[in-house]
Amino acid sequence: MRIQAHPILEFKKKRKIPFFFNGRRLYGYEGDTIAAALHDNGINVYRITSKGRKRGFFCAIGKCSSCLMVVDDIPNIKTCITPLKSGMKVETQKGKGVYK
Amino acid sequence: MIKTDVLIIGGGPAGLGAAIETTKRKLKTLIIEENPLYGGQLIKQTHKFFGSSSHFAGTRGILIHEKLHKEIESKYLTMKTNHSVIAVYDDNIIGIHDKNKNKFLKVDAKKVILATGASEKTIPFKNNDLPGIYGAGGVQTLMNVNGVLPGKKILMIGAGNIGLIVSYQLIQAGAEVVGIIEAMSKQGGYLVHLDKVKRLGVPLYFNHTIVEAHGDDKVEKAVIAKVDKNWNIIDGTQKTVECDTICLAVGLTPTSELLWQAGVEMEFNPVLGGYIPKYNEYMETNKKKFFVAGDAAGIGEATSAIIEGRIAGISAAKALNAEKNAKKFHKPLIDYINNLRDGSTGIKVKKAKFGLWGKELKDIKEVKIRPNQKGKIKKDRKQPYVVIECTEDIPCNPCEASCPFGAIDIGKRIVNIPVVDLNKCTGCLSCISSCPGLAIFGITENVQKGKVVISIPYELYPLPEKGNSIWAVDKNGQILSEAEVYRVRKNKNKTNIVSIIVDEKYKDSVRHFYPQSEGDVIICRCNDITAKEINDAIDDGYTDFEELKRYLRVTMGPCQGRGCRHLVMGMIRAKTGKDISKGSTGTRRPPESSLPFKAIVKENKKRSKE
Numbered sequence: 103m104r105i106q107a108h109p110i111l112e113f114k115k116k117r118k119i120p121f122f123f124n125g126r127r128l129y130g131y132e133g134d135t136i137a138a139a140l141h142d143n144g145i146n147v148y149r150i151t152s153k154g155r156k157r158g159f160f161c162a163i164g165k166c167s168s169c170l171m172v173v174d175d176i177p178n179i180k181t182c183i184t185p186l187k188s189g190m191k192v193e194t195q196k197g198k199g200v201y202k
Numbered sequence: 203m204i205k206t207d208v209l210i211i212g213g214g215p216a217g218l219g220a221a222i223e224t225t226k227r228k229l230k231t232l233i234i235e236e237n238p239l240y241g242g243q244l245i246k247q248t249h250k251f252f253g254s255s256s257h258f259a260g261t262r263g264i265l266i267h268e269k270l271h272k273e274i275e276s277k278y279l280t281m282k283t284n285h286s287v288i289a290v291y292d293d294n295i296i297g298i299h300d301k302n303k304n305k306f307l308k309v310d311a312k313k314v315i316l317a318t319g320a321s322e323k324t325i326p327f328k329n330n331d332l333p334g335i336y337g338a339g340g341v342q343t344l345m346n347v348n349g350v351l352p353g354k355k356i357l358m359i360g361a362g363n364i365g366l367i368v369s370y371q372l373i374q375a376g377a378e379v380v381g382i383i384e385a386m387s388k389q390g391g392y393l394v395h396l397d398k399v400k401r402l403g404v405p406l407y408f409n410h411t412i413v414e415a416h417g418d419d420k421v422e423k424a425v426i427a428k429v430d431k432n433w434n435i436i437d438g439t440q441k442t443v444e445c446d447t448i449c450l451a452v453g454l455t456p457t458s459e460l461l462w463q464a465g466v467e468m469e470f471n472p473v474l475g476g477y478i479p480k481y482n483e484y485m486e487t488n489k490k491k492f493f494v495a496g497d498a499a500g501i502g503e504a505t506s507a508i509i510e511g512r513i514a515g516i517s518a519a520k521a522l523n524a525e526k527n528a529k530k531f532h533k534p535l536i537d538y539i540n541n542l543r544d545g546s547t548g549i550k551v552k553k554a555k556f557g558l559w560g561k562e563l564k565d566i567k568e569v570k571i572r573p574n575q576k577g578k579i580k581k582d583r584k585q586p587y588v589v590i591e592c593t594e595d596i597p598c599n600p601c602e603a604s605c606p607f608g609a610i611d612i613g614k615r616i617v618n619i620p621v622v623d624l625n626k627c628t629g630c631l632s633c634i635s636s637c638p639g640l641a642i643f644g645i646t647e648n649v650q651k652g653k654v655v656i657s658i659p660y661e662l663y664p665l666p667e668k669g670n671s672i673w674a675v676d677k678n679g680q681i682l683s684e685a686e687v688y689r690v691r692k693n694k695n696k697t698n699i700v701s702i703i704v705d706e707k708y709k710d711s712v713r714h715f716y717p718q719s720e721g722d723v724i725i726c727r728c729n730d731i732t733a734k735e736i737n738d739a740i741d742d743g744y745t746d747f748e749e750l751k752r753y754l755r756v757t758m759g760p761c762q763g764r765g766c767r768h769l770v771m772g773m774i775r776a777k778t779g780k781d782i783s784k785g786s787t788g789t790r791r792p793p794e795s796s797l798p799f800k801a802i803v804k805e806n807k808k809r810s811k812e
């Protein structure tokens with residue numbers, strides 16, 4: 103959910119960029135982190151742990167391990183502090199993640 | 203290998219403060235900041251800061267880091283963002299990950315200042331890892347930096363300053379806070395912050411905790427329960443709260459891992475948030491090369507982090523022989539922070555810090571709790587005066603500095619209670635928007651018989667307009683009456699002042715208002731016509747029922763005006779005073795109730811056959 107109007111902040115309109123989530127084409131905005139763009143698209147589950155527990159994101163400053171995902175085939179990327187780039191391939195991480 | 207005089211780890215307020223002092227003394231300074239943006243916690247803090255007006259109090263956090271950056275001598279500064287310090291090796295070489303190029307760099311620095319801040323704590327409860335559960339600071343980043351809301355219905359755990367501030371900011375961003383849960387019997391944060399959310403009607407659950415979160419892909423509800431004095435759950439008090447987001451504001455702990463690696467002596471200090479390095483009042487650790495500042499040295503505020511950073515910067519310069527007269531520069535800074543911590547909240551931190559420094563803390567004179575007002579209000583006074591509702595000994599003074607007439611007094615000790623002298627107050631209302639606690643209100647008597655105007659600091663969206671109908675609300679968020687906006691004053695700092703006019707009897711109780719969304723009041727259900735559209739049309743001169751009907755098509759839907767005719771007539775009468783029994787009320791035409799065209803067509807066909 104993007105904030106549309108705010109009494110203190112001005113969110114400038116930014117360029118829309120496409121990316122892929124589990125093969126699905128989605129859009130985010132330039133300057134988004136991967137996690138923020140996913141959130142805006144209503145996606146909350148970022149990884150599934152070895153014990154089968156679903157995880158979203160928690161700290162937003164790269165200090166916990168909640169939001170690790172596979173990004174452009176590299177596992178364990180902290181999506182909360184990694185900027186979104188056009189055409190990025192973002193995938194739900196299963197377990198500890200494997201290098202492809 | 204990169205060589206530098208001073209390496210500063212972390213580009214938050216502490217790191218920036220340190221760089222101001224080292225670059226001023228012509229030391230080659232390198233700041234390494236993990237985030238793509240520098241500023242640390244400041245970049246998400248949309249609220250005005252407490253502290254001294256001489257040190258950014260009254261300024262919104264989001265504006266402070268740029269101001270600090272401007273104070274740094276850019277000639278001597280290299281700032282690398284999106285770079286993480288990942289190691290301090292035995293030979294004191296620092297390892298860095300350049301995340302832009304995915305490269306590993308090594309830095310050889312003569313002195314290192316650690317300003318890595320803190321990370322959020324979590325608490326154990328069932329399913330506490332469910333998506334939709336966040337740290338409060340995480341939510342603040344998501345909404346205030348990325349412009350994305352985590353959900354619509356938020357449950358906040360913790361009524362410290364962070365829990366209270368983030369709740370308020372969630373509401374500013376358009377979310378609903380369904381409750382604030384606090385295990386203690388009162389808030390841990392400042393009363394003025396609590397008052398802000400109370401006025402907005404947020405339910406508060408003291409002596410409560412969260413027991414369980416429910417949901418599949420995301421939080422759908424939470425179970426909360428009452429706790430006893432020892433924080434044990436009282437069985438039978440469990441209850442379910444519907445929410446889609448749970449926010450944990452249960453404290454911070456210093457990020458001190460790199461200091462452990464550096465071999466700095468560490469100690470556990472619960473008041474300061476966990477494991478902290480041992481250091482003295484000059485922010486020097488037992489390892490000559492390493493200095494520490496800000497939240498990494500014990501959880502504090504941004505105001506003190508900046509100052510501690512500056513103290514550390516001066517100390518590093520002294521150690522590098524770039525400052526001969528460190529004492530002179532240290533003293534006012536040290537005195538300033540010590541004064542900030544003189545109130546009943548700060549004193550615990552002050553004691554902990556003095557303990558750490560091995561210094562004796564002399565008895566601190568308790569702050570006298572005094573009334574916020576002195577002087578007399580003349581009976582026929584026409585100009586406004588202000589009421590201050592700030593009764594705690596918090597380190598804050600922008601109100602005093604903002605009054606052009608010297609009517610507000612805090613005095614030498616910044617933790618003193620503010621007092622407005624009504625004999626000196628001219629009613630200019632400047633102080634209202636300066637106050638970070640939104641604790642100052644204006645009162646104007648003798649404007650209309652039986653009425654008073656109450657001027658309220660307002661930071662929500664949208665800003666109402668003069669003449670709008672609103673609900674007048676008391677300190678607990680309860681609606682007391684309907685009222686009208688009397689005046690709106692926009693301010694550059696975005697704390698606008700909305701003055702509303704209410705019955706005299708509400709002078710001491712009304713402190714807020716809720717907008718009445720006129721657009722939501724549907725008058726004509728068939729054609730979706732709102733009260734606002736009708737009122738606007740009447741204002742535009744459509745004061746005759748027939749005209750209004752043709753203009754808006756009100757009363758012309760399938761119900762044939764049965765639902766709305768009387769309402770529209772009433773609205774015309776209310777606005778124009780016209781005797782509506784005289785004018786036209788429209789012609790009643792068939793069909794009296796709706797029927798399919800097919801039915802009529804069939805009948806016609808039959809007739810034409812015949």
Ligand SMILES: Cc1cc2nc3c(=O)[nH]c(=O)nc-3n(C[C@H](O)[C@H](O)[C@H](O)COP(=O)(O)OP(=O)(O)OC[C@H]3O[C@@H](n4cnc5c(N)ncnc54)[C@H](O)[C@@H]3O)c2cc1C
Nearest residue numbers: 212214215216236242243287318319496497503504505507
């Ligand atoms: C919700 C909230 C409200 C607050 N309100 C107020 C207020 O009203 N007034 C007030 O004075 N204070 C307030 N504070 C407190 C204040 O924000 C902090 O005390 C202050 O930011 C601490 O400054 P710092 O520089 O020590 O740490 P931070 O601001 O946390 O900065 C630390 C920086 O170091 C970086 N870093 C960490 N580790 C590494 C590494 N290994 N390599 C590179 N970089 C690294 C981080 O990315 C970060 O940018 C509030 C805090 C919160 C969370």
Ligand code: SF4
Nearest residue numbers: 605627628630631633
């Ligand atoms: S209303 Fe004006 S004169 Fe009165 S206390 Fe506030 S700033 Fe001072």
Ligand code: SF4
Nearest residue numbers: 592598600601637639
């Ligand atoms: S009234 Fe004065 S001291 Fe109290 S919060 Fe407002 S500005 Fe600070």
